[in-house]
Amino acid sequence: MIELESVSKSFQDLEALKDVSLSVRKGSIYGLVGSNGAGKTTLLKLLAGIYKQNSGKLTIDDQPVFENDWIKSRTVFIPDLLYYFPNFTIQDMAHFYAHIYPRWDQARFEKLGGAFNIEAKRRVKTLSKGMQRQVSFWLSLALTPDVMILDEPLDGLDPVMRQKVKNLIIQDVAEREMTVMLSSHNLRDLEDICDYIGILHQGRMLIQKDLDALKADVHKIQIAFSGETPPALLQDMPALYREKRGSVLILIVRGAYEEIMKRMQSYHPAILDVLPLTLEEIFIYEMGDHGYEIKNILA
Numbered sequence: 001m002i003e004l005e006s007v008s009k010s011f012q013d014l015e016a017l018k019d020v021s022l023s024v025r026k027g028s029i030y031g032l033v034g035s036n037g038a039g040k041t042t043l044l045k046l047l048a049g050i051y052k053q054n055s056g057k058l059t060i061d062d063q064p065v066f067e068n069d070w071i072k073s074r075t076v077f078i079p080d081l082l083y084y085f086p087n088f089t090i091q092d093m094a095h096f097y098a099h100i101y102p103r104w105d106q107a108r109f110e111k112l113g114g115a116f117n118i119e120a121k122r123r124v125k126t127l128s129k130g131m132q133r134q135v136s137f138w139l140s141l142a143l144t145p146d147v148m149i150l151d152e153p154l155d156g157l158d159p160v161m162r163q164k165v166k167n168l169i170i171q172d173v174a175e176r177e178m179t180v181m182l183s184s185h186n187l188r189d190l191e192d193i194c195d196y197i198g199i200l201h202q203g204r205m206l207i208q209k210d211l212d213a214l215k216a217d218v219h220k221i222q223i224a225f226s227g228e229t230p231p232a233l234l235q236d237m238p239a240l241y242r243e244k245r246g247s248v249l250i251l252i253v254r255g256a257y258e259e260i261m262k263r264m265q266s267y268h269p270a271i272l273d274v275l276p277l278t279l280e281e282i283f284i285y286e287m288g289d290h291g292y293e294i295k296n297i298l299a
């Protein structure tokens with residue numbers, strides 16, 4: 001379990017993180033989204049024990065993170081800029097990690113080789129950017145971490161490999177209850193793997209949501225009547241967003257599906273459709289509700 005309570009971090013007079021609180025349940029995936037300079041890397045480096053917060057509390061499994069060897073032995077951080085030793089082959093890196101990490105699993109490393117399809121005797125620095133990122137996952141997953149902290153993890157991977165890496169992460173989350181915190185600029189990348197999403201903006205957490213609850217809770221409704229739209233409907237159904245396209249009224253509303261359908265049908269519409277919302281749409285409406293334009297924040 002990852003917990004942050006009112007965490008702030010400054011660099012000289014620049015406040016990179018301001019009063020951020022969040023918690024990530026064991027065995028779940030938290031996606032951190034935000035524009036350049038929002039504070040994502042700073043937050044991830046705090047979690048990796050690279051930086052120390054100026055104030056607030058930051059724990060993994062109830063233990064303070066900074067300079068904690070026990071947490072370090074169970075945590076993997078893949079930064080956005082990868083570092084490998086000059087001239088080291090993948091095999092050399094594997095030997096290096098096997099000596100440092102008590103949880104290195106050689107059999108797992110060899111098995112994972114099949115998923116990545118890169119020869120272990122190749123020198124890492126001679127591999128392409130995307131291949132080097134694949135190697136970072138190959139080595140990291142062989143460490144059988146309890147916690148994975150990933151900064152822009154899918155950057156540089158081709159679409160097939162993106163999916164493969166997502167699947168490998170999900171498998172470890174499901175089978176071993178690994179906890180993952182990752183960052184991205186792209187909500188769509190996170191949509192199919194995250195349990196929670198948090199949006200950071202200028203060092204502050206603007207909004208965080210449990211995705212299952214969110215998806216179950218927000219609906220897009222298309223409704224049309226043979227005559228006028230009953231005025232009572234609009235009062236009855238407070239909408240996050242409302243638009244009229246010809247005779248069709250589009251409403252984004254919060255609430256349980258059955259309840260919404262029941263209330264809508266009581267007005268006897270000629271057409272009634274409930275459409276699925278993408279994560280991006282949900283956040284556009286949610287953030288609009290908070291007075292923010294998402295395109296200004298995730299641009």
Ligand SMILES: Nc1ncnc2c1ncn2[C@@H]1O[C@H](COP(=O)(O)OP(=O)(O)OP(=O)(O)O)[C@@H](O)[C@H]1O
Nearest residue numbers: 011014015016034035036037038039040041042043
């Ligand atoms: N070591 C540092 N020294 C001084 N300022 C820093 C340092 N690291 C980060 N910052 C500043 O803190 C702020 C947040 O940076 P951070 O790297 O956390 O953002 P980010 O959300 O990861 O951005 P990006 O999407 O561009 O990677 C920025 O203004 C950045 O310049």
